[in-house]
Amino acid sequence: MTRTLLTGGSGFIAAHILEALLKRGHSVVTTVRSKEKAEQIKTSHPGVSKENLDFVIVPDLSAPNAFDQAVVSDPPFEAVIHTASPFHFRVQDVKKDLLDPSINGTVGLLEAVKNNAPSVKRVVVTSSGAAILDFSKPHTYTFTDADWNNMTWEEATSNPINAYRASKVFSEKAAWDFVEKNKPHYSLTSINPPMVYGPIVHHIKDLDGLNTSNERIRDIAFGKVKDSCPFTGIFLWVDVRDLALAHVLAIEKLEAAGQRFLLSPGQYSNKDIVECIREAFPELRDGLPTGDALKPGDFPPTGWYGYDNTKSKEVLGISYRPLKECIVDTVNSLKVFVK
Template sequence: MTRTLLTGGSGFIAAHILDALLKRGHSVVTTVRSQEKAEQIKTSHPGVSKENLDFVIVADISAPHAFERVVVSDPPFEAVIHTASPFHLRAQDVKKDLLDPAINGTVGLIKAVKNNAPSVKRVMVTSSGAAIMGFSKPQTYTFTEADWNNMTWEEATSNPLNAYRASKVFSEKAAWDFVEKEKPHFSVTSINPPMVYGPIVHHIKNLDGLNTSNERIRDIAFGKAKDSCPFTGVFLWVDVRDLALAHVLAIEIPEAAGQRFCVSPGQYSNKDIVECIRESFSELRGGLPTGDALKPGDFPPTGWYGYDNTKSKEVLGISYRPLKECIVDTVNSLNPFVNKGEGR
């Protein structure tokens, strides 16, 4: 059993990581932004003792010294998994809402671990394929863990999407730079997923509060995309449950120390999502795009980039779920909200 600090435990990805940690016998303290969110997580894990699941409130991860006391625990932490970072495209001030929390939160956390948590051996950073994939390369290129997206600050502050992508680049680079310069007592590992889909297990009030990536499945499944399938954009994906397991394996497996991991089973398109839903949910077929309305969501004629997942399979031993299983399970997790007339 490893005593683990998990940041941002109420989020889409973090909720699955928490499930995986508990199922594999780890003891967890997770940060949340409010007591209300702590109570919601407790409700999702009835019967789990305070010794195995506890909470600490961090209202603002970008605040100076936000994690100084958080990283101190009895029994002491041996691992930290840092997932807390904003991902939404509605930011009014991209520096304040996206860039600062990602960069300052990551740097503040690893500084706090170095200064106050000598027992920690591994810090896991939830990064992104956005920190690897820079789209200036030809679309026949296959990205690996050696690649970096070389976005500039000017590009980062030009719009919310660029700001999100840059926030993952800058925050992950800051973590690696810290390790190189400060030589801390712990190793850093990063997990770099592309588009993340999968069933929701975290608390949401309705489908308007859905995480950004799953909004795409919601809109396709429940008729909002009938007239035009959304453009896919990033034609690489991963199931959130496989991503969560990758995080936990990366704190368990010694060889994962100091590594980056491309985590994805490969390519997909929004047209593929449509077909998965069409095959599995007869009651939803009337709201799905057909014919020319499908074309925007298909692969580009020139093909798209590859993403080398060899290391994730060989070092972590990940076996990836197929797209259809992911989409079916996701739609089933959203159906209760639709049945209540919410989120349409």
Template sequence: MAKVLLTGGSGFVGAHILRTLLERGYSVTATVRSSEKGDKILASHATHRSRLSYVIVKDIAEEFAFDLAVQSSPPFDYVIHSASPFPVDFTDPVNDVLNPAINGTIGILKAVKAHAPGVKRVVITSSFAAIVNTSCPPKVYDENSWNPVTWEEAVANRSLAYRGSKAFAERSAWDFVEGEKPGFDLVTINPPLVYGPVIHSLESLSGLNTSNQRIRDFVLGKHLGNELPPTGTFLWVDVRDLALAHVRAIEVPAAGGRRFFTTAGYCSHKRIVDAIRETHPQLSARLPDNPIDDFPENCYGYDNGRVRNMLAVEFRSLHQGIGDTVSSLLRFM
């Protein structure tokens, strides 16, 4: 039975990765920020209790934060690093956003190399933010695409700080593996907007991940009329498919040393509203009557062939993903 260290196990994406790992027979240790979060994880997976444990890592950006977490008996075979700081309100882009993202990523790689020699592969949750090029979009985004943002731009422009942090953190990870030659190989998973049902412990809808907050606001009737907020990113993925991609990334030998642009395809706020109306007609009165679709005629293309072919991930439709998301959110209303 292979053993996996999963960081961020109590988060939106991490909870789905954890469930997928347990369903596929792995033994898992999840990192959490408190014993309260860890105990909730154990309680929610009582049938897999013999294969599940947790370890506390209060601040992933601290130096040596993972040194104890990566040490285990029996030792870990794989590490999936899904934990990532996502500060909504920040004052200092360097100390609040950029450095924490980079330090958290490099910190776990250093810890694995120094204290967990049995680890064969590390899978890191990166982002479409490390791929996207808003100034000059390519005709087709794929794993060869990189965000060209510079450090100076990320520091000077608040809106570029998060995207820059993801790009710099991922590049730092690849540079580390190339320069340090550790005993493990690296895989990065790059999703765009992540929608899908909520299964982790959530006290209120205010604690939703950023993407699902959009759906919450539609369901709550915050966008009546025909105008919708800008979609921004026109690509999405269901969190369950994203979780499977992470797990398949440790199962497929050929995945080592590769990025995976994990997207199901196109979306827009208009298409999301339509999906909510179709799957939950009782909510129609809370939705815009005839919203304008801002999906561009000449939208950039995407190539998710590597995920589909190498990792054998079959993506859910937007209709199913949004419908299941709304059903999960209604439990909190």
């Protein structure tokens, strides 16, 4: 059993990581922004003791010294998994709302662990495929864990979508730079998923509070895009449950130290999502796009980039779920909110 600090425990991805940690016998303290969020997580895990699941409130992850107290535990932490970072495009100021929280939160956590948690041996950071995928390359290019998105600050601040992608690039680079410069007592691992789909297990009041990536499945399944299937954009994906397991395996496997992992089972398109729903949910077929309305969601005529997930399978031992299982389980988790 490893005593683990999990940041941002009320989020879509972190909620699945928490489940995976507890299932594999680890004890967890997770950061939340409020007591209300802590109570919501407790309610989802009624049989788990305080010794195995506890909470610490960090209202603003980008504030100076935000994690100094959070990284201190009795018994002491041995691992940290950092997921807390904004992923949405409803922003007024891209620097303040996306870039600063991501960069400052990540570096601030690494510094807090270095200064206050000498027992920590492993730190795993949730980065993104956005830190790898550089769309200036030709579509015949195959991306690996060694690639970096070379977005500039000017590009990053031009719009919210670019700002999100850049926040992952800049925060991950800042993390690796911190480790290289400061030589802390822990190793760093980054997990780099592209589009993340999967069933929701975190608390939401209704489907308006859904995480950004699953909004796409919601809109397709429940008739919001019947007249035109959305353009897919990023044609790589991963199931959130496989992503969650990858984080836990990264603290369990010594060979994961100092590595980046591109997490994806392969390519997909929004048209594929439509067809998965059409086959599995006859009652939803009338609201799905058909014919010409499907075309925007298909693969581009020129094809799309390749990917190499070898390291995730050989080092972490990940076995990926198929798209249909992911989509069916996701839609079933969303249907409970539809009246």
